[in-house]
Amino acid sequence: MAYGLDEFCRESHDILAANNNAEGRDAVRAKLEKLLQNDAxxxxxxxxxxxxxxxxxxxxxxxxxxxxxxxxxxxHASPPHDHGxxxxxxxxxxxxxxxxxxxxxxxxxxxxxxxxxxxxTYRLKPGDAGFYDVREIHxxxxxxxxxxxxxxxxxxxxxxxxxxxxxxxxxELIANRSAS
Numbered sequence: 074m075a076y077g078l079d080e081f082c083r084e085s086h087d088i089l090a091a092n093n094n095a096e097g098r099d100a101v102r103a104k105l106e107k108l109l110q111n112d113a114x115x116x117x118x119x120x121x122x123x124x125x126x127x128x129x130x131x132x133x134x135x136x137x138x139x140x141x142x143x144x145x146x147x148x149h150a151s152p153p154h155d156h157g158x159x160x161x162x163x164x165x166x167x168x169x170x171x172x173x174x175x176x177x178x179x180x181x182x183x184x185x186x187x188x189x190x191x192x193x194t195y196r197l198k199p200g201d202a203g204f205y206d207v208r209e210i211h212x213x214x215x216x217x218x219x220x221x222x223x224x225x226x227x228x229x230x231x232x233x234x235x236x237x238x239x240x241x242x243x244x245e246l247i248a249n250r251s252a253s
Contacts, residue, residue: 119220
């Protein structure tokens, strides 16, 4: 039997209950890559019959982590952003996502004046997953019909996060699901 969503969620819960730090989160990233090898799962959450937009697949009542399917009809490039005190794992299911990582170099941590520098850009292809820890700044860029499964440390609807504008040198506080 193929590795499925239920097994992924159960194992992720066990990993994070024992080790909710960068090491444990990276272990969840590896489990997400394993889940993305399940063609039936990918077809179910990202195939032609899957709903467009963001669909919550699982929410852990005890640890608060959330598993979401993002089925994107149109191409999109986000500005650099973080996930506040949460973390995120992006697992590519269809098409690709170009991930860019940044670091803040002005010594600040809040909104207002902010200077960030680009560190690297790479492509997540189907089956790849990338882990972005608490307050790590990143940006995503994907084509039409790209689909990824994202795991966040907690629901982001009310999580204060920062969006960065490199042209104006400012960080803006955002508090909704989308960074863009």
